[in-house]
Amino acid sequence: MTDSALKIIHDNMHNRQSVGQLVEPAPDAAQLEIAFQAALTAPDHHRLKPTRFMVVEQDQREAFAELLVQAMVDQGEQDPVQLDRVRHHPFRAPLLVLAVTQFQDHPKVPYFEQTLSSGAAIQNFLLSMQAQGFASIWRSGAVVESKLFKRALGLQEHDLISGIIYLGTAARTIMPRAESDNQPYVSLWRRA
Structure with missing residues (x-):
């Protein structure tokens, strides 16, 4: 690898x-595919x-905003101000990507290692998006613990919603x- 290529990678x-604060344009399907490929090299x-x-x-x-509100209500949130705030979250960016860790039982790979692998995958995804000229923010919050939210996404209760990427x-x-x-x-x- 050349020094200039290394500098570009490190600068990124x-x-x-x-x-x-994110606006259009959002990445298209081809740009997302590049980032997903980078993510899966973690x-x-x-x-x-x-x-x-x-x-x-x-x-x-x-529709996703309404699901977030339902999940917050399911967790006991009743404050209309908080529910309205959550309802507006998906409109902070033109595109959202949920990152999920679907745990697999394996005698040599504990769940914490799978969580770390997902974190590395998400970082690769974010770096690829940035290298392609896009900006992002990775958020989570209490909603990611909601059983209703997980069921609506087709997840198992023990799976981890690692975050929402805007x-x-x-x-x-x-x-x-x-x-x-x-x-x-x-x-x-x-x-010693």
Whole structure:
């Protein structure tokens, strides 16, 4: 790999950040396919492929909003202000993608490893979307624990809704993230 290619890859990783205000254009089917292919290259012990993605297209956002509200009510939320706030979530972006971890029982791959694999897949997906010129934000919230929500998505109760990814184009320029001092987060291990 050339130094310039390596710099492009690292710049993409360093510049990725969550963007809350998203507008058209959204990625098309071909661009999503590239990102899904990138996602599925994530580390995956025994190649169980626990990660699933569900696309909520623009014309389905209203129905998805109602499902979110039903899920919140099912969890006991009664505050009309909160329910109205949740009802507007799918309209924050022109396209939504749900990320799901469908756990598989395996003697050598515990659920936590499958969760980590999904996290890596989602990060690959986000980086691919950014490399293609799109912005995103990955959110979850209490709704992802709703049994009603999981059933409506065809999931098992033990499956994990790893988050809702909002996709589109940044509505405004985002200030670059400040460089991190890695020292507090990196250490050398030495045998005592």
